[in-house]
Every structure is written in C-alpha cells, then in structure tokens.
Amino acid sequence: NAKAYMFYLNAADLLAIGGEYSNPAIIQQAELLIRQAISADSTFSDAYVLWAKAFFSLGKSNDTVMHLANRALHFKEKNAEAYFMKGQVYFHRLSMFKEAEEAFKKAIEYNPVDHKGYDGLGDLMWIQGKTEQQIKYKLKALKLLKRTSRGYDPTYYLSFQLYALGFFTEGLKLAEE
Numbered sequence: 001n002a003k004a005y006m007f008y009l010n011a012a013d014l015l016a017i018g019g020e021y022s023n024p025a026i027i028q029q030a031e032l033l034i035r036q037a038i039s040a041d042s043t044f045s046d047a048y049v050l051w052a053k054a055f056f057s058l059g060k061s062n063d064t065v066m067h068l069a070n071r072a073l074h075f076k077e078k079n080a081e082a083y084f085m086k087g088q089v090y091f092h093r094l095s096m097f098k099e100a101e102e103a104f105k106k107a108i109e110y111n112p113v114d115h116k117g118y119d120g121l122g123d124l125m126w127i128q129g130k131t132e133q134q135i136k137y138k139l140k141a142l143k144l145l146k147r148t149s150r151g152y153d154p155t156y157y158l159s160f161q162l163y164a165l166g167f168f169t170e171g172l173k174l175a176e177e
Helices: 002-017 024-040 045-058 062-075 080-093 097-110 116-127 131-148 155-164 168-176
Strands: none
Touching: 002 024, 002 045, 024 045, 045 062, 045 080, 062 080, 080 097, 080 116, 097 116, 116 131, 131 155, 155 168
16 A cells, blocks of 8 residues: 555654664654555555554553564565564563574575574573674674665664673774774
8 A cells, every 4th residue: 555655654754863762752743654554555564564663662552562573474474574563572671582482493494695693593592691693693784784775774773792701903904883
C-alpha cells in the first residue's frame, strides 16, 4: 500500500533525524505516523517493527515490544528486523541469552547483508566471555556497515572491547578510525 509506505518512510525519517530514537517528543510524532501506516495497511509488517523499535527505546514493556515484533512476524515470517528486535528484548532486558542468540541468528539468516544481527551476536558473545566469537561477529558487522554506510556504527564499542581484552594496538587503531 503506497499510502502506508509513505507514512512509514516519514516515521522512519523522523526517528532517524531525531537522534536514533532518543527524543520522546519525536518518537510520539513518529508513532502517529506509524499508526496511520498500520491504519492504511494493517498487514504492513515493517511498520510494526518500527513501532517496536520506538517503544523499545522509550522503555515500554517487554510484552508490548514483543507483541509488536510477533505481529510483524505474523504478516511476514522472515522479517529479519522483527527477529532482531526480539533478540534485543531477550538480551538487553530479559537476560535470556539462548533465546537472544536464536533470534539474532534468525535475523542473519533472513538478511545476511545487514549488520544488526552480527552486532547483536557480538554483544551477546562479549557478555558471555566468548571473545573470539565476539570479535568475529563485530568485525563482520563493521564490514557490512562500512559497505552500506548507514545506521549505527559499532566501531566505538568494538574498539573499547578490543582494548579491554588486551588487544591494545587493534583497539586503538579502531578508536582512531
């Protein structure tokens, strides 16, 4: 639905301009646009994911964010972004690491050229002390991100993590970059 897609794009642009979901007033404006997108097409999976991202950043309940991610999957069962959001909730809020890993791996399976699933797995491996895997996933995320030149940049976090692990030269090189 072209009308729904336009509402969705306007909401996504508003959220990106608003500092990556950090401004509650902008998120509320975006939410109105997302609601209009869903009103125009109630099966628009990506709109539900965008809504889940906005609610996640506002600290809304895990149930609400998961409901929206699952709603997105109901309409598009291979929605990588929806799996990524589920992974975020499992990892950052519920400390359900096995479920988070499965969700991030699904995100990668359904969109292997997006950095987010790899980045999420890298953070998960970091928390679990799986250094070699953490670095592998973070480097893959960084490589994909540099190729697409959009979105969140994991360079800072990877440089910090490398430095903390004793890889001073590599960590400093990324920090300088």
